[in-house]
Amino acid sequence: MSNAPIRPSDGELAILRVLWNRGPSTVRDVLTELSKDRDMGYTTVMKLMQIMVVKGLVVRDESARTHIYQAAQEEERTQSFLLKELMDKAFDGSAASLVMRAISSTKADERELAEIQAFLKRLRKERS
Amino acid sequence: MSNAPIRPSDGELAILRVLWNRGPSTVRDVLTELSKDRDMGYTTVMKLMQIMVVKGLVVRDESARTHIYQAAQEEERTQSFLLKELMDKAFDGSAASLVMRAISSTKADERELAEIQAFLKRLRKERS
DNA sequence: TGACATCTGCGAATGAGTTCGTAATCTGAT
DNA sequence: ATCAGATTACGAACTCATTCGCAGATGTCA
Numbered sequence: 001m002s003n004a005p006i007r008p009s010d011g012e013l014a015i016l017r018v019l020w021n022r023g024p025s026t027v028r029d030v031l032t033e034l035s036k037d038r039d040m041g042y043t044t045v046m047k048l049m050q051i052m053v054v055k056g057l058v059v060r061d062e063s064a065r066t067h068i069y070q071a072a073q074e075e076e077r078t079q080s081f082l083l084k085e086l087m088d089k090a091f092d093g094s095a096a097s098l099v100m101r102a103i104s105s106t107k108a109d110e111r112e113l114a115e116i117q118a119f120l121k122r123l124r125k126e127r128s
Numbered sequence: 129m130s131n132a133p134i135r136p137s138d139g140e141l142a143i144l145r146v147l148w149n150r151g152p153s154t155v156r157d158v159l160t161e162l163s164k165d166r167d168m169g170y171t172t173v174m175k176l177m178q179i180m181v182v183k184g185l186v187v188r189d190e191s192a193r194t195h196i197y198q199a200a201q202e203e204e205r206t207q208s209f210l211l212k213e214l215m216d217k218a219f220d221g222s223a224a225s226l227v228m229r230a231i232s233s234t235k236a237d238e239r240e241l242a243e244i245q246a247f248l249k250r251l252r253k254e255r256s
Numbered sequence: 257t258g259a260c261a262t263c264t265g266c267g268a269a270t271g272a273g274t275t276c277g278t279a280a281t282c283t284g285a286t
Numbered sequence: 287a288t289c290a291g292a293t294t295a296c297g298a299a300c301t302c303a304t305t306c307g308c309a310g311a312t313g314t315c316a
Contacts, residue, residue, distance in 0.1 A: 009302085009303055009304085010217065010303085010304095011303070011304065011305095012303090013217055013218060014217070017218070017220070026263090027263080027264090028262085028263085040304095040305080040306095041305070041306060041307095042262090042263085042306095043264090043265095043305080043306060043307075043308095044304070044305050044306065046263080046264070046265085047265090047266095047304080047305075047306085048303090048304080048305095050264085050265075050266095051303090065262090065263075065264095065311095065312060065313070066262085066263065066264095066313095067263085067264080076229070076233070078218070079218055079219065079226075079229050079233075080229060080233035080234070082214060082218050083214070083226070083229060083230050083233065083234065084233075084234060086210060086211070086214055087230075087234060089138065089141055089142070090141060090145070090206070090207055090210050091207065092145070094240075095230060095231070095234040095235070095236040095240060096236060096240040096243050096244055098207075098211070098230055099227055099230050099231060099236075099244050100243075100244060100247050101204070101207050101208060101211060102211050102215075102223060102226055102227050102230070103223070103227060103244075103247070103248065103251065104247075104251060105204070105207075105208035105211065105212075106208070106211065106212060106215060106223040107223070108223040108224060108227075110252070110255065110256075112222075112223060112224040113248065113251065113252055113255075114252075115224050115228075116224055116227050116228060116231075116248065117245070117248050117249075117252070119228050119231070119232075120231060120241065120244060120245050120248065121245075123231065123232060123241065124238070124241050124242075124245070127238065127241075128238075137272080137273055137274085138273085138274095139273070139274065139275095140273090154293090155293075155294090156292085156293085168274095168275075168276095169275070169276060169277095170276095170292095170293085171275080171276060171277075171278095171294090171295095172274070172275050172276060174293080174294070174295085175274080175275075175276085175295090175296090176273090176274075176275095178294085178295080178296095179273090193281090193282060193283065193292090193293070193294090194282095194283095194292085194293065194294095195293085195294080
């Protein structure tokens with residue numbers, strides 16, 4: 001296989017998020033979703049998605065007149081990739097310091113903290 | 129104050145890391161350090177650092193012939209900023225899901241997991 | 257069928273980030 | 287004083303991401 005994940009740009013990542021949440025979608029679908037946040041033209045989104053096809057970030061079903069796009073990479077895979085990247089670039093490669101910074105500086109509420117702790121316990125048990 | 133942190137580019141971040149680790153440094157110092165990883169020319173680093181002065185990412189002591197550069201933003205502050213950014217762009221703004229992904233997908237060893245758990249416990253106690 | 261809307265493909269313009277060549281300036285040693 | 291080496295400043299070139307205008311093709315509906 002050896003399919004290393006491909007680094008999506010910011011705009012590409014926004015589109016991928018829509019595809020992950022909605023499943024297979026048309027350009028119009030994605031545009032409608034993205035328009036809630038920023039204001040962009042149809043052809044802008046179109047162009048980005050075309051580029052993403054070439055890069056292999058999405059796959060396209062061209063059988064119908066209106067093409068259907070689908071994410072080609074797992075959301076988890078991409079998230080892990082981006083985290084690893086940030087870890088290397090800004091945390092000297094230390095997962096622990098990244099996680100601790102995330103916990104303490106972002107406003108994770110008590111419920112989230114408890115969730116994280118439970119997750120951590122489970123993971124440690126599994127690994128032991 | 130209202131000094132929102134400034135988004136450093138990748139190259140700028142690499143330089144900031146050197147300044148955070150070494151403290152005030154010259155262009156040559158930074159170049160020497162960066163050369164361990166990638167291969168870049170003196171003027172390339174120089175140019176980047178000049179731009180960073182203009183942006184306010186670093187401050188420069190010009191009293192001597194050879195200027196001394198220093199990071200103008202705290203490392204923590206920048207790390208938090210970048211984490212928040214990634215959280216919004218790739219984790220739908222959820223700190224918990226980012227943290228759990230980071231814990232499970234990067235190879236944090238048992239020692240790191242224990243460290244995180246201790247940190248988490250302390251934080252929850254503080255907040256309660 | 258004809259008018260109209262929608263979709264795709266193409267190409268160009270813009271801007272940010274990066275890299276480096278060149279010139280000017282300064283320092284220190286001989 | 288002068289020369290070699292190091293440093294700074296300036297600007298050009300290049301890539302990549304982003305945005306959009308325009309043309310051509312296709313579908314819809316009166």
